[in-house]
Amino acid sequence: MRTLKLPSILLAGLALVTFTTAAFAAAPTPFTATYQVSRDGEAMGQATITLKALGNGEYEYSNQIRGTSGLAAMLGANSSDITRFRWNNNAPETESYNSKVSALKTKQRQMLVNWNTKQVSVDEGKGATNYAAEPGMVDRNTMSLALGLALRNGSQNVTLPVGVKQRVEQQQFKVQGTEAVKVPAGSFQAQRVTRTDSDKHFDAWYVPKQFSLPVKMAQSDGGDLTLELVRYSSP
Structure with missing residues (x-):
């Protein structure tokens, strides 16, 4: 593994285009990224995100968060989100997603996608919910990766089909501009992206x-x- 030192770069002159699933090009490269996790400005834990190639166009994307300080550490708060997806028609498509959050109690979610029947099954322990899958559908775990892959190809308005509990949401994102960002990994000129179709707060700063x-x-x-990048490594 080669650890990359993350320099500051300026991204400018990107064409204004609308994202489609065809916008994805080269398959993603495996990596490991570590983030500092905080809530309300107080450090609470560490996230380790990995992407592994399984062969035959299959990937495993894992996001593990461990509470290391404050109340999160006292409660033993941890979460595990693991997605298996395929690279299909130059786009990621979720095949399975398993989520587990543990603190005072444990919450779990399992999503299975049958691409032969184009059906999604979501189970949180109280019986499965089923609905129709859509091409290029990802899950809430891999949404940030799918968004980054779209930005890599120059998109500034992005719509992603995201499978949630009972349906597929057409989540919309927009690049708001370039901003200076300082995180533990270094200083960057990054594209700030916000979600525009929901009142759920989402801001992300990418160097795509x-x-x-x-x-x-x-x-x-x-x-x-809030997650801030600490280090990033790739083969």
């Missing part, structure tokens, strides 16, 4: 010509958390 994941992300879905 280098990395498929954001260098910083703040979101309210799943908890008011």
Whole structure:
């Protein structure tokens, strides 16, 4: 593994285009990224995100968050999100997604996608919910990766089909401009992206010509958390 030192770069002159699933080009490169996780400005844990190639166009994307300080450490708060997806028609498509969050109690979610029947099954332990899959559909775990892959190809308005509990949401994102961002990994000129179709807060700062994941992300879905990149390595 070669650890990359993350320099500051300026992204400018990107064409204004609308994302389609055809916008994805080269398949993603495996990586490991470590983030500092905080809530309301207080450090609470560490996230380790990995992408592994399984062969035959199959990938495993894992996001593990461990509470290391404050109340999160006292409660033993941890979460595990693991997605298996395929690279199909130059786009990622979720095949399975498993989520587990542990603190005072444990919450779990399993999503299975049958691409032969084009059906999605979501189970949180109270019986499965089923609905129709859509081409290029990802899940909430891989959404930030899929978004980064779209930005890598110059898109500034992005629509992603995201499978949630009961349906596929057409989530919309827009590049708001370029901003200076400082995180533990270094200083960057990054594209700030916001979600525009929902009142759920989502801001992410990407350097897409280098990395498929954001260098910083703040979101309210799943908890008011901020993730800041600490280090990134790839083969």
